[in-house]
Amino acid sequence: MxxxxxxxxxxxxxxxxxxxxxxxxxxxxxxxxxxxxxxxxxxxxxxxxxxxxxxxxxxxxxxxQKVIDSYPVIDAETAENFLRSRRSIRYYKKKSVPREQLLQLVDIARFAPSASNLQSVSYYIIENRTVLDELLESVMEWMEKQIATGEFHHSFPIHVDSWKNGKDPVFRGAPHLIVAAAPRELKNRRDNTVLNLAYLELYAGSAGLGSCWAGLFEFFAADNEEFISKRLGLKKGLVLSGAVLVGFSAERYLKLVERNQLQVSWVE
Missing domain, CATH: 3.30.70.20 (Alpha-Beta Plaits)
Incomplete structure (x- = not known):
């Protein structure tokens, strides 16, 4: 029943x-x-x-189920400040995040809405910075090959030069990477993942952590599916659908910045 x-x-x-x-x-x-x-x-x-x-x-x-005393849970002004306070963090302290906190991030992410409520996103968490250093080298070698072919993203030469000068343009020195994976056949896997990782990022700030989408790593992963699947140990049928850097932020933002002017039209 x-x-x-x-x-x-x-x-x-x-x-x-x-x-x-x-x-x-x-x-x-x-x-x-x-x-x-x-x-x-x-x-x-x-x-x-x-x-x-x-x-x-x-x-x-x-x-x-958790009973809530009132709805909305927070007032509009608090919600606005909370949402606007999220920043993409690209400078991290050389300090590992306890496993319990990393688990809290992915645990809250699972409450995000998903197409048909399939809740199909899985997570693979890289705790060891040594693994990220290995992946960094693989990404940069791939970028160099892309540049050699003449067909590459305009930012690749900048990132390669940065790497050769001892910097980390891919993982930004973050101690951890959280990778999301979803079934290949799932039509909405990217949409579901974006929502989940958006929840994760918003929660990260309130938990005293910084985060940032690992876009360059995603570029690499899309072109090296077999390597990524094997290196991360993805379960059969799953493909990488998103990746976010996580760590303790080495910077503190003091203002809520403005964005482009709102563009809206009323349709009648």
Missing amino acids: LIKVDTDSCVQCGICVKACPVGVITLGNSGPEALSENGCNRCGHCVAVCPKDALRHKYVDISK
Whole structure:
């Protein structure tokens, strides 16, 4: 049975029916009923929205649900400052992040929305800076080969020169890299990953950590799938779908910077 209802508590308000995104719940004589299990995407909306806590779902463990005292959870001004305070950090302290904190980052990332609630993103965390140094050398050698062919991104020569001068233009000296991977056949794997890693980055700042998308590494990974899959030990069927640097920031930003002027049109 997909859902069970405490008929003594249920007031048959129908809120759970309206909240179901795929329409597999209907309101019967004794309260909400499941029309079918097949269409349910296990999002948990029905359980979370019930004002009387009268509904239980086969795939939503009520013991793991967290009750919130009020909604919205934070006020608009706090939310604005929080979102605007996120920065791409490219200077890191030479200090490792405890494994527990790294796990917190990916744990919060899993709460991001995903297409059809498939929650299909997996994570591979590089803790050892030595591994990143090895990957850095592989990326730079690849860039040199790309430059030799005459077909390369305009920034590659700059990054190669930087590397030859002892700098790290790929991982920026970060102690850790968090790689996201998703099933190759999943159409929305990149979208899902971007949302997950956006959650991760936002949470990182509040946890006292810095982060930045590893774009150059992603360039390399896209052109060297087999190597990356083997080196990171990706499970069969998974491909790299995103990567983020993580560490303790060596810089502190004192202002919330402006962006380009808002461009908006009202469609009638």
